[in-house]
Amino acid sequence: MSEHEYKPKSKIGKWFNDRLPLLTLGAHLTDYPTPKNLNYWWTFGGILTFCLLTQIVTGIVLAMHYVAHADLAFASVEHIMRDVNFGWLIRYIHSNGASMFFLAVYIHIFRSLFYGSYKSPREVIWIIGLMIYLLMMAAAFMGYVLPWGQMSFWGATVITNLFSAIPLVGDSITTWLWGAYSVDNPTLNRFFSLHYLIPFLILGLVVLHIWALHVPGNNNPVGIDIKKPSKDTVPFHPYITIKDAFALLMFMIIFAGFVFFSPNVLGHSDNYIPANPLVTPAHIVPEWYLLPFYAILRSVPDKLGGVILMFGAIFILFVLPWLDTSKVRSAVFRPIYRQFYWIFVLDVLMLGYMGAMPAEGIYLVLARVGTIYYFLHFIVVLPVVGLLEKTDPIPMSISESVLSGGADPSLARKDNEKI
Amino acid sequence: MSKEEKKVNRRDFLFTASYTIGAVGLGAVVWPLVHQMNPDKAQQALATTEVDISQVEPGNSITVLWRGKPVFLKRRTPEEISEARAVSLSDLPDPQKDEERVKDGKDEWLVMLGVCTHLGCVPLKDKGDFNGWFCPCHGSHYDVSGRIRKGPAPKNMEIPKFEFVDSNTIKIG
Numbered sequence: 190m191s192e193h194e195y196k197p198k199s200k201i202g203k204w205f206n207d208r209l210p211l212l213t214l215g216a217h218l219t220d221y222p223t224p225k226n227l228n229y230w231w232t233f234g235g236i237l238t239f240c241l242l243t244q245i246v247t248g249i250v251l252a253m254h255y256v257a258h259a260d261l262a263f264a265s266v267e268h269i270m271r272d273v274n275f276g277w278l279i280r281y282i283h284s285n286g287a288s289m290f291f292l293a294v295y296i297h298i299f300r301s302l303f304y305g306s307y308k309s310p311r312e313v314i315w316i317i318g319l320m321i322y323l324l325m326m327a328a329a330f331m332g333y334v335l336p337w338g339q340m341s342f343w344g345a346t347v348i349t350n351l352f353s354a355i356p357l358v359g360d361s362i363t364t365w366l367w368g369a370y371s372v373d374n375p376t377l378n379r380f381f382s383l384h385y386l387i388p389f390l391i392l393g394l395v396v397l398h399i400w401a402l403h404v405p406g407n408n409n410p411v412g413i414d415i416k417k418p419s420k421d422t423v424p425f426h427p428y429i430t431i432k433d434a435f436a437l438l439m440f441m442i443i444f445a446g447f448v449f450f451s452p453n454v455l456g457h458s459d460n461y462i463p464a465n466p467l468v469t470p471a472h473i474v475p476e477w478y479l480l481p482f483y484a485i486l487r488s489v490p491d492k493l494g495g496v497i498l499m500f501g502a503i504f505i506l507f508v509l510p511w512l513d514t515s516k517v518r519s520a521v522f523r524p525i526y527r528q529f530y531w532i533f534v535l536d537v538l539m540l541g542y543m544g545a546m547p548a549e550g551i552y553l554v555l556a557r558v559g560t561i562y563y564f565l566h567f568i569v570v571l572p573v574v575g576l577l578e579k580t581d582p583i584p585m586s587i588s589e590s591v592l593s594g595g596a597d598p599s600l601a602r603k604d605n606e607k608i
Numbered sequence: 609m610s611k612e613e614k615k616v617n618r619r620d621f622l623f624t625a626s627y628t629i630g631a632v633g634l635g636a637v638v639w640p641l642v643h644q645m646n647p648d649k650a651q652q653a654l655a656t657t658e659v660d661i662s663q664v665e666p667g668n669s670i671t672v673l674w675r676g677k678p679v680f681l682k683r684r685t686p687e688e689i690s691e692a693r694a695v696s697l698s699d700l701p702d703p704q705k706d707e708e709r710v711k712d713g714k715d716e717w718l719v720m721l722g723v724c725t726h727l728g729c730v731p732l733k734d735k736g737d738f739n740g741w742f743c744p745c746h747g748s749h750y751d752v753s754g755r756i757r758k759g760p761a762p763k764n765m766e767i768p769k770f771e772f773v774d775s776n777t778i779k780i781g
Contacts, residue, residue: 343729347745350728365642369651371676371728379645467671467678469729473745487746492726492762548747 217403222422223429224409226591230304231407232436233297234399239437240290241395245388247283255335257381259374262337263463281452287329288455289444291478294322303530305518306408312510314401319506321394328387329476331380338460339470345372345380347473351486354496371466411590412519413583421587472547480544481537485563487548488556498560505567512567514575522581525574533566651675656781658773661717669733671722674780678722678730679768680741681778684752689715691739692753702763706753709767719770719778720754726761741765 195216197203206212254273256265269276298318301307307315334345349366353359368375406415406422415421423429447455455477459470475483482499489495505512520527536559543556584590657674661681664670669682684692692706710718722730722741729745736742736749738757743750748759755764770780 343745347727347729350726353728365646367647368645369647369676371723373651373676375648375651466673466676467730469744471744473729487760490760492760495760 219424219426221403221425222406222415223425224407224415224421224587225423225428226409226411226587227407227429227432228410229432229436230296230300231409232433233293233300235433236293236437236440237290237297238395239440240286240293241388241391243286244283244290245392247279247286248385248388250279251283252385255381257335257378259337259377259464262335262377266336278448281448285444285447285452285455287332288476288478289440289447290325291329293440294325295478298322299534301408302533303520304408304410305412305513305515305520307510308513308518309510310405311402311408314398315510316507317394317398317401319503321391321398323503324387324391324394326479328384328391329478331384331387333460333476334377334380335384336460337377337464339462339464339468340457340460340473342372342464342466343469343473344475345376348475349376351496351499354493356493408518409587410519411521411584411587412517413587416586419586419588474545477541477545480542481540482544484540484544484556485560487544488553488560498564502560502563505564509567509571513571515578515580516575517580517583522583523574523578524581525578526571529566529570529574532562533570536562536566656779659778659780660776661778662776666716672780674768679780680718680720680722680733680754680765682718682733684716684718686716688739688752692751695751695753695755699757700764701756704753704755704764706755709753709755709764711772714772717778718752718754719767719780721766721768723765724748724761725756725763725765726759731765 195206195213197206197212202212251269254265254269254276256262266280269280271277273279301315301318330344330348334341349363349372352366353363355362364370366376367373368379457474457476462470474480482502485502486495486499489498515523515526517523520530539555540559540563543552543559546552548556654675657672657679659670659672659681661670661683664681664683666683667685667688669680671678671680673679689706695706697703697705707715709720710716724731724743724745726743726746726748729743731741731743731748731750733741736757738749738751740752740754740757741750742748743759743761746760748761749757750761750765751757753764754767756762768780770778773779
C-alpha cells in the first residue's frame with residue numbers, strides 16, 4: 190500500500206523493525222491515503238473502536254466484583270451499584286455503552302447502505318462487519334442475562350426457546366444450551382464465560398475488518414475510485430484522526446448524557462426484580478436494538494416460520510452485495526434507489542416501534558406489512574432498481590467533486606459504465 | 609490430465625490413514641467439550657418431585673417447581689371436565705383427547721408443565737378466550753385441558769411423567 194518503503198530513523202528502531210516490522214505497520218496506518226471528501230458519517234469506525242474498548246475495560250472491571258451464580262448474581266450487581274467504589278459509574282457506562290455501541294453500529298451500517306460501501310471490491314469488509322454485528326448481538330444478549338433479573342431470565346428463556354423450533358433436534362439443542370431442563374444456574378454460568386470471550390473475538394474480527402479495508406482503501410461520498418497518482422487523498426494522520434477525534438467527542442457528550450442523567454431510560458424496570466421462574470412479566474420486550482427483529486419474529490403466526498424469517502432478516506444482509514445490481518455505488522447519483530433507501534430506513538424504524546408494542550390489532554398488521562416490505566426491499570427492489578434506474582452523471586474524480594461543491598454535470602462524463 | 613500412473617502407493621495410504629486417525633482423535637476430543645454442556649448429574653438428580661395435593665379444592669390449582677420449570681396441578685370441576693371433553697378434535701391445532709391428558713379414574717387432576725410451547729413463558733390461569741390459560745408473551749390461548757387453541761404456540765402444554773403415590777400425593781418425574 191505505502192508509496193515508498195519505510196525506514197526507521199534510529200538505529201534501535203531499525204534493529205527492531207528488521208526483526209518485527211511493527212514500525213512499518215505504524216507508518217502505514219499513519220500515512221494511509223484517505224479520500225479527502227469523507228464526511229462525518231465516516232467517523233463511526235473510530236467511534237465503534239472506542240465503544241468496543243470501553244466495553245472491554247469496564248467489563249473486565251465489573252467481572253472483578255460480579256458473581257456468576259443464580260443465587261448471588263442479582264445481589265452482586267446491587268453490590269456493585271451500592272458498595273463498590275465508582276461501581277455505579279462503571280456499570281452504567283457498561284450497560285449504556287452497549288446501547289451506544291449499537292447506535293453507532295446502526296449508523297455505520299446505514300452509511301454503508303447509502304454510499305454503497307458493501308459493493309465490489311469491498312464485499313469481504315461488509316461480511317466481516319456483519320459477523321461482528323452478529324457477535325455483538327450475542328454478547329449483548331448474554332450480558333443482559335447476567336444481572337439475573339426478571340427480564341434477564343425471561344429474555345433468556347424466550348431467546349433460547351427459539352432453537353426449540355428446529356425440527357427433530359430442537360429440544361435437545363435447547364437443553365444443551367441450558368445445561369439444565371430450564372434456564373438455570375448452569376445457563377448463567379456459561380453465558381458469563383461466553384460474554385467474556387466474545388468481545389475478544391470481535392476485537393480479532395475488527396483487525397481483519399480494518400485489514401480488509403486497507404486493501405482497496407475507503408469508499409467515499411461520491412463512491413468513485415481514487416485516481417493514482419492524484420490529489421484525491423490525504424494522509425490518515427493528522428487529517429482523519431482529528432476529524433474522528435472531534436466526532437468522538439460529540440459522541441461522548443451524548444454517551445455521558447445517558448450515563449449521568451438517564452442511565453436507566455434504555456433499560457427495563459422489570460430487570461430490577463430478581464429472576465422468578467414461576468412468573469413471567471406481563472410484557473416481555475428485548476432491548477431497543479433488537480426490536481425490529483423481534484417484530485419480525487412475532488409477525489409470523491407460526492413458530493418455525495417466525496424464527497426462520499427473523500434469522501433470515503439478518504442473513505439476507507450477507508448476500509446484499511450480490512442482490513444490488515447497480516454498478517454505481519453512492520446513492521447521491523441514484524435518484525430512484527435514494528427514495529427506496531429512505532423508505533427502507535422508515536420501515537426498519539417502524540418495525541422497531543412495532544416490536545415494542547403488544548402483538549395485537551393494528552400493531553400486528555403494521556408489523557406484518559413492515560416484515561413483507563423488509564424482504565421485498567432486498568429481493569425485489571434492489572435487483573430491479575439497479576437494472577432499470579437511470580443514474581445521474583458521476584464526477585471524474587474526487588478532487589473535481591470537492592472543488593465544484595458537488596457533481597457538476599458540465600464537468601462530468603456521461604457514461605456511468607466506467608465505474 | 610496427464611497419463612501419470614494412478615496406482616495407490618505407500619504415500620497415499622499413509623495420508624489416508626493419518627487423516628482418518630486424526631479425525632477420530634479430533635472427534636474424541638471435541639465430544640467431551642460439547643457434552644459437558646448437557647445437564648450434569650446434579651441437574652439430573654433433581655428429576656422427581658413429590659407434591660401433597662390434599663389441600664387443593666375443586667376448581668383450584670397449585671403450581672410447583674420441577675426441574676426449574678413450573679408444573680400446574682389443577683383439580684378440575686365436573687363442568688370443566690365436560691367442557692374439555694365436548695370440544696371437537698377438528699377444532700384443535702394439536703388434536704388430542706382430554707382423556708389422553710389425564711390418568712384413568714383421576715380425570716379431575718390435570719397435571720402439566722406450565723410452559724408455553726411457543727417460547728417458554730409461563731401462561732396465566734383463568735385467562736384467554738377458552739376458559740383456560742393465556743400466555744402474555746406472544747398471545748397463545750389454551751383451553752381447560754391445556755390444549756393450544758389460538759396463537760403462535762404449536763403444541764398443547766406438555767404432560768410430564770407423573771403418578772399417584774397415594775390419594776393425596778403426586779410424584780412428578
